Amino acid sequence: MPVNNMNIKNFDSIIGSERSMDNTLDMQKLIGSHVLSRSGTIVGRVRSIHFHPETLNLEGILVGRGIGMKKIYIGKRYIRTASHEGIILTMEPSLLLIGKKVLDKHGKVIGSVKSVHRKSQTNDVQSIVVSASFKKDLSIPWHSIKPTTHVLVVSSTYDVKQKYFWQKS
């Protein structure tokens, strides 16, 4: 299916086994298009597209998330589809967990996600740090968490013991 709507009569082609131009994506049109997570969360907009300097293969995209928010560089392995309309990822970016509410097994809000510890720079989360007002930060291993779209719920097997700042550890 042609993905490039440019009128093919306006140019000549010099190609070998590569795809014809109307079967490729125009990089200029991709910049500024929105990036969606697997479940439809708007991650941001494409700021730049990065290629391997030797193989010329796509390596990743830099996603801008708005004023005051850190940009995210997302590798090609996490991109599901790309079109001029937008880019859909294969996953939910773990960095978007920051700020989400965390509930204990009884449904009580214990705080919100302060930081996410990942395996190297991948999207695989190892643990999260939960902060609550007047209480010490709490590190919870990821396998004890049931993630949902809006909140994170600590599984029933994990015992959440948060102490106030003035309590001894």
Next chain:
Amino acid sequence: MMSNKSISGRSLNNAFTSEDLLGKPVRDLSGRLIGISEKVFIDSKTLNFLGISVDKGVLHKGIIIGKGYIDKVTPHAIFLKTQVAFEIKGMSVFDSLGMKVGTVTMVNLRGERNSIKSLEVSEGFSGKKHIILGEYIDQIGENVMLTVPKKQISHILNEKE
């Protein structure tokens, strides 16, 4: 406090009371806060527990949730087994290519079950409306993702019309 005398005929240690159910936040499968439990419904003949009603605040209509959709009642919240279909209203809809189709203006269910028959989606300023069948929904999270591109949706609609 003095314990109550009992003539129930069996142990009620594992039972929960109306106090445990009422006034608690209700969260669906996606963790979304649906509202606060307001009433308990009990069958007038069998006296079986039927479900709860959830208050969604002054500006929104409440929802009645059957007991089959309740996962667990905990000391601080009531968790549901499912995502409440009515909550999709107002979400953005994206096609399989990531193109925004519009915003959900109405959710049509199959009878009174929590199963989506179709969504009415408005494009916004143009006022153009699409009806998207439930079978074309891929995922529902913060927004709705479809399994097909927008062009195919209009093609399907034309065929149905």
